[in-house]
Amino acid sequence: MSKKLQGNLNLNTIQLKKGELLTEVEELCGENLFGCYQCGTCSAGCPFVDEMDLSPDEVIRYIILDRKEVLNSKTIWLCSSCFTCAERCPRDINITKIMEALRQIILRKKIDRTNIKNITKDEKETIPQMAFVSLFRKNVG
Numbered sequence: 598m599s600k601k602l603q604g605n606l607n608l609n610t611i612q613l614k615k616g617e618l619l620t621e622v623e624e625l626c627g628e629n630l631f632g633c634y635q636c637g638t639c640s641a642g643c644p645f646v647d648e649m650d651l652s653p654d655e656v657i658r659y660i661i662l663d664r665k666e667v668l669n670s671k672t673i674w675l676c677s678s679c680f681t682c683a684e685r686c687p688r689d690i691n692i693t694k695i696m697e698a699l700r701q702i703i704l705r706k707k708i709d710r711t712n713i714k715n716i717t718k719d720e721k722e723t724i725p726q727m728a729f730v731s732l733f734r735k736n737v738g
């Protein structure tokens with residue numbers, strides 16, 4: 598059964614042809630996704646898995662199956678690039694880089710995850726500057 602993913606991206610704006618998702622991800626990250634044997638070790642160690650709408654191993658499965666709705670997953674934005682999954686994967690697959698590749702597919706279409714204009718005056722005054730720098734690096738193309 599298909600999951601209800603929590604993003605609101607219009608997938609038509611991404612314009613990937615049938616079967617292109619895997620190729621594009623592999624080109625961007627340099628990983629061989631077919632090496633994954635779906636053991637789930639990556640997901641078991643991910644500190645944010647409980648908040649994700651797709652677990653890291655599911656993200657890989659979606660890409661292999663050319664299920665572009667993975668681009669509408671909250672998971673790719675929740676990933677903190679902590680590299681725990683990449684360190685633990687028995688097949689040496691760097692899932693952190695795969696998550697980054699998925700974000701890049703969106704950001705390179707000039708679709709920002711965070712609208713800078715929506716940051717309130719109060720947030721600007723209370724949130725540490727470093728947090729904004731990290732946010733912009735990850736969420737703005």
Ligand code: SF4
Nearest residue numbers: 633635636637639686
């Ligand atoms: S730990 Fe590696 S082999 Fe196991 S599911 Fe995750 S990516 Fe696949």
Ligand code: SF4
Nearest residue numbers: 643676677679680682
């Ligand atoms: S890099 Fe991302 S997916 Fe991997 S364990 Fe950390 S938060 Fe989870």
